[in-house]
Amino acid sequence: MDPYFTELGKTVYARWKAIDFSLEAFPAIAVKALGEKPPACHADLGKLMVDFLLNDEQPYQSSSGFGQPELILHDNPKFYIQALFWMDGTTDIHQHGFSGAFHVMAGSSLHARYDFLKPRPVTARFRTGDLKLRKTALLPTGTTVPIASGSGCIHSLFHLETPSVTIVVRTHSDPGTDPQFTYLPPHVALDPIQNDTLTLRRKQLLDVLEQTGDPSYPELVLRMIGELDLERGFFILQNGIGHLRSLGAWEAIWAAFVKRHGAKARPLLPTLEEIVRRDAIVAMRAMVTDSDLRFFLALLLNIPDRKQILEMIADRYKGAPLDTIQQWALELLQQDEETCWILDARFPEEVPIFEDEQPGLLLAALDFFLKGGKLPRELQGLTKKTLAALNQAIVNSSWKVLGKKS
Ligand SMILES: [Fe+2]
CATH class of the missing domain: 2.60.120.10 (Jelly Rolls)
Structure with missing residues (x-):
């Protein structure tokens, strides 16, 4: 000892x-x-x-x-x-x-x-x-x-x-x-020691259907949601939201949950969306070893406010916080043969631009999203549709909280 x-x-x-x-x-x-x-x-x-x-x-x-x-x-x-x-x-x-x-x-x-x-x-x-x-x-x-x-x-x-x-x-x-x-x-507040083993086993069985690509998954969840109480229904939705979204089935299932539980269901939607956002940041954190970048991920995970995040960065690092973030964005930029991404903001698939030009455009779009002002030179030749797609990729990601207008 x-x-x-x-x-x-x-x-x-x-x-x-x-x-x-x-x-x-x-x-x-x-x-x-x-x-x-x-x-x-x-x-x-x-x-x-x-x-x-x-x-x-x-x-x-x-x-x-x-x-x-x-x-x-x-x-x-x-x-x-x-x-x-x-x-x-x-x-x-x-x-x-x-x-x-x-x-x-x-x-x-x-x-x-x-x-x-x-x-x-x-x-x-x-x-x-x-x-x-x-x-x-x-x-x-x-x-x-x-x-x-x-x-x-x-x-x-x-x-x-x-x-x-x-x-x-x-x-x-x-x-x-x-x-x-x-x-x-x-x-939401919940007891993590639920001991609701029936729900646990049902979630695990749904995972089997998900992993085997069984086409009956969304229909079965829809029927369950029509029957289950609020608490158990929430756990089934929490377990399946990612898969249901990828199948395009989420909206119908959420509508069924609201129909079953009325106004009591509404606060649960932002909670389910936040679970997806937080899971993505936690997964990225496991891959990032640099302590400055981890600090940035910690801020994105824990602080839902642009002003507070910028203040925390200003307390710890010299220089303008938005410039520090832009430097981190460059370090976090990843690329493969087809596309590029910064954290969970991925270059939009539908935009027909050569791979080697994509990183510069994504960084410029992020800079514009963070700082506002005049459209950067790199983005000036792009169509409105392309600009909107780039903006949407950032708005739908963990960067959302840092938007100039948020
Ligand atoms: Fe604690």
Whole structure:
């Protein structure tokens, strides 16, 4: 066992015991102990890893799937200390059923805090409401942040370096704070531990039909949506939206969902569209290793506002933020024999232009979309139809939030 974390555990235990294990006081005790002797300065990550691999005397390890991986470094009947490694990790937006504090031991993260306003329960495990971004902050190595249980601390983390390592000093669970809702912006909160195994198996069976190209897929989903309750219907739509869109069947199925559930269904459409957008950015993040580009993806994922994104870039980088973005766009540009793309903005197929001219035009169209003003020279000879197609490719992508007019 690592001596630093044994000592940290003993310190936290003694101070907490002295005030009769007051739950409200625990986050402050954890923050203070981590701040007095920060793991980022005083613990040796390399030694810790070697000790964990070679020494059998370790605390009891859980089977948690959180972290990549999670190591328990100190355990106690009242609380424990864990190290969470993050390789390409982006956490969902979530709240906790425990309290304490976390400390950025290695790497850095973008931290976003949220409020869930006007919650309306659909079932005990599924709510609709309005998820609003409260604050974002960059957490450099050495930062410590308190964790409160319940809906007062809804947050997400986007880890910028690989690996990032966080140390968490936490209670096991705080009574009365379940379920640990996960939030799907902008309008849904759900319990990720659903235990609705019938729905799970139905989704898996639909995946079989999808992967085998079975033509009955859209018709079966349409019939299911006509019968299912709101919560189960939402999960079937969440599972199938990508495939249904590619089949051209999405509009009819969404209309059936609205017919079945009326006004209650409407907030779920922007949520389903946001799931598709976020999944695309998270998938791209796994392929991008440069920490500046990861930072940019973190902003696109977490901040739904052009002005705030530009401010975050201005805080971290010299020069005009839009020029920095344009430089990143150039680095993110990819090309094959047929086309080119920047993140999920793909050069439109229907535009008849030679491949070697496409990257310059896509970059110019993006620059015009970001900055507005006079049409750039590169785009001046193009037809209105081509300009509209280029603009549409960008508007339908993750770049949308950065548009001059958005
Ligand atoms: Fe968390």
